Amino acid sequence: MKVTVIGAGAVGATCADNIARAGVCTELVLLDIKEGLAEGKAQDMQQTAALLGFDTIITGSTNDYSKTANSEVVVITSGIPRKPGMTREELIGTNAGIVKTVCENVLSFSPNTIIIVISNPMDTMTYLALKSTGLPKNRIIGMGGTLDSSRFKYQLSQHLGCSASDLSAIVIGGHGDTTMIPLISKATWNSVPVTSLLSEDQQKQIVADTMVGGATLTKLIGTSAWYAPGAAGSALVKSILRDEKKLFTCCVALDGEYGQKDICLGVPVTIGKNGWEKILPLELSASEKEAFEKSAAAVRSMNEVLG
Numbered sequence: 001m002k003v004t005v006i007g008a009g010a011v012g013a014t015c016a017d018n019i020a021r022a023g024v025c026t027e028l029v030l031l032d033i034k035e036g037l038a039e040g041k042a043q044d045m046q047q048t049a050a051l052l053g054f055d056t057i058i059t060g061s062t063n064d065y066s067k068t069a070n071s072e073v074v075v076i077t078s079g080i081p082r083k084p085g086m087t088r089e090e091l092i093g094t095n096a097g098i099v100k101t102v103c104e105n106v107l108s109f110s111p112n113t114i115i116i117v118i119s120n121p122m123d124t125m126t127y128l129a130l131k132s133t134g135l136p137k138n139r140i141i142g143m144g145g146t147l148d149s150s151r152f153k154y155q156l157s158q159h160l161g162c163s164a165s166d167l168s169a170i171v172i173g174g175h176g177d178t179t180m181i182p183l184i185s186k187a188t189w190n191s192v193p194v195t196s197l198l199s200e201d202q203q204k205q206i207v208a209d210t211m212v213g214g215a216t217l218t219k220l221i222g223t224s225a226w227y228a229p230g231a232a233g234s235a236l237v238k239s240i241l242r243d244e245k246k247l248f249t250c251c252v253a254l255d256g257e258y259g260q261k262d263i264c265l266g267v268p269v270t271i272g273k274n275g276w277e278k279i280l281p282l283e284l285s286a287s288e289k290e291a292f293e294k295s296a297a298a299v300r301s302m303n304e305v306l307g
């Protein structure tokens, strides 16, 4: 089993580190455009093998895609962050160019791979990957909702004083802080609805804090986060390679599901050896449906910038 992570920055390296520690693949390739960066991080990571007890062979590559050949899964984290004075359109334009070229290079050496997109704006980059590669839709997975759902569980666990892994809670819709929809009405602590344990004010606070989860960290750290994004990417890789068929929220191509077509948005899906395998339906309330439609409209307007 072989996995490639494109982009050896904060998120890519963390994702690769988690994949190596999970021991789910025999070969792991880290690729970056910056000379020596991927090779250095790959070697550093490989030097943890004796301490952590994994046998994955980790290789670094400066933009040499032949090293990525025959990867079962490729995770794309390459891109640039938004710089001061940069418009949203400029950011989309730059990252779209990077993601499109990366996809072409990846597929020329791994035509059967499954692609996981992490680069932002993630919903639009996932849509671009789908449209530009023409791959079957099940092989393009946007990671966003997996991360946002984990952040939602974090916020819930803080208020409930419980283990985050005891919670079942998901965030659907877009990955942006105004487009995501934390479904508090459906969240449970094991099977106990959290709405029966939290006041209205607490519920509002948890939803609001989840929605600005990424921005809060950017403010604190001075750049965007990497531990949870990297772990989210790695959880998806593991579910594919082990054919776990775990249920995650991922950004996938909708073809009538949830009332949407020709868009990639976050919905609950099973993740297994074929990529995303099944979209699960959810009974949404009128206000949740309205929020989903608004989210779709906002993502669609970003997708139009691609044109």
Ligand code: APR
Residues within 6 Å of the ligand: 006, 007, 008, 009, 010, 011, 012, 031, 032, 033, 034, 037, 077, 078, 079, 080, 081, 098, 102, 118, 119, 120, 121, 224, 225, 226, 229
């Ligand atoms: N090919 C390969 N690597 C590239 C390319 C390219 N064409 N263009 C940029 N990169 C690399 C950069 O050299 C850098 O090492 O992508 C890496 C990005 O790393 P960081 O700047 O550290 O960004 P990071 O925090 O990892 O975020 C990556 O994930 O969560 C999202 O919003 C985030 O879009 C961003 C992405």
